[in-house]
Amino acid sequence: MYLKKIVLAVSAIGLVICGIFAYKVYGAFFTPNTIFNNEQAFVFIPSDADFEEVKTTLTPLLDDIDSFAAAAERRGYSSNIKGGKYVIKKGMNNYEIINAIRSKNITIKLAFNNQETINDLAGRIASQIEADSVSLLEAFNDSDFLKKNGFDGNSKLAMYIPNSYDFYWNTSAETFRAKMLKEYHRFWNEKRLEKAKVLNLTPIEVSTLASVVHKETAKVDERPRVAGVYLNRLRDGILLQADPTVIYALKLHTGDFNQVIKRVLYRDLELDSPYNTYKYGGLPPGPIAMPDITAIDAVLNSEKHGYYYFVANVENFGYHKFAKTLSQHNRNKEQYIRWINSKKISR
Template sequence: MYIKKILLLIVLVGLIIGGVFAYNVYDAIFAPNTKFNNPEAHVYIKSDASIADVSKMLEPLLNNTQSFMKVAERKGYVSNIKGGKYVITKGMNNNDIVNSLRSNNIPVKVSFNNQETLASLAGRISAQIEPDSLTLLSLFNEDDFFKSNGFNDDTKIAMFLPNSYEFFWNTSAEKFRERMLKEYNRFWNDERKSKAKAQGLTPNEVVALSSIVHKETAKIDERPRVAGLYLNRLKKGMKLQADPTVIFALKKHSGNFDLVIKRVLYKDLELDSPYNTYKYRGVPPGPITMPDISAINAVLNPEKHDYIYMVANVENFGYHKFAKSGAQHNRNKAQYIRWINSQNINR
């Protein structure tokens, strides 16, 4: 009888120990382990992150980091960390958290537009994916890659078509550049190349002219008319005489692209730069900014008209007054000069 009691006691103790162990295992693996109040939290893990880095990153989000670490070790995540953007939802247990971090790298939206230089583009992109701006800019300045794909220092920026794209956050600088080339080649299909040829332009020249159209008017509905005007000038052998090209030339000459110039002065027109379309005929050697797709489409599908002059419309701000003759243009220009002088805009 005494032996039976001892055996029974041993069994009971074993059951209790087993129960406690099972509970701890269950609690470590399957019990909720988040402490944030939002529906979900986003975690950005670098490509070279260690388990210590991941643990430190998760510490503000988890109730018990140690239990997470135990499950991470048991499931082999410690030696298989992958960079990327991951989502942890409220109420997740350690098992689900590890599974998410191991296999649920989600894409991010990368968008950019209106960049004037590759340096500013690198800064914009580095704020959205893992590579830093210096790494990106170094790749953007590799001449061999661009030269082999039909670009030079002046036209490089034309390869980057402004839009929104899906990337994994841990995309490398090299992969980003390769993707942009693919998007450029996809955009310039046979139909668009044929339209460019019909205007007497190469794709890179279309982008360069589009950048002027983009700078001249923010009104998308006016861009085909502005594009038609500049194409008329090119066909007549006239200089484009576009103020935005002079502003870009001044910035490039000074090395300061943060320079604010609200008014182009007569002395500015004398700057000897291939971008100064008051001094040199034809399309500038490269884009003066990254044009919107709407501006590119405007050059490829211009409005048909006989206008060769335009000036800002002070009666309908944002738009322009167009003219077919110098006399008509001078009347429009006089009205604009009176207005700008009344605003005391000297530079």
């Protein structure tokens, strides 16, 4: 009888201990453990993060970081960390939080527009994904990659088509580059390639001309007409004489791409650079900036006309006056020079 009581007592104590243990386990896994007020919070975990770094990142968001750490240890997360961008929702428990940061890496909407240089592109991308600008520049300038895929140091900017793309935040520089090459080939579909062929231009040459068109006018509706002018000149072997190419040549010559040049001077036209289309015939060696899609399509769908010249229209700012003859162009140009002199724009 006495032995029976001891067995019952021990069993009761065991049940209590099991109950306490179960309660603690339940609490560690299933009690809500967030303290932020928003409906959700984003967590960025670097690819090389250790568990201490994860805890440091999560501490401002969680009510009890120790219970999270204990749960993460039990579930093996602390030794199997995955980099990425994750969402933690208000009221999540440790079980849900661990599931979220273990296997629910979400994409970001990465976007870039018409960047001036490859350095600008690297900076723009680095501000949106984990890869830094140094690793991105190394990937962008990789001569073996460029040669293998038909680009060089002058044309490499043409590979990046401005748009919005889905990426994981923890994307490496090489992965970003690989996807951009795939997007480049997707953009240059059979229809666009055929249009380029009709113009007797390669896709890179189209992008090069588009970069000039893009710089000449911000008016999307005017770009096909501007493109038509340059295509007329190319067809007839006339120098492009495009001011934006001279400005690019000046920036390249000085190494200062931040300078603002509002007026091209006659002495600038003497600069010996393959980008100076007042001295050298045909297209520049590569894009003078990153053209957007509207500029590329403006070249591929250029307006058919007899214009060979254009100059800024001071009566309709942002647009240009077009001319078929040099005498007509010179009259239009005189009006523009009077205006620019009146504004005392010397550079």
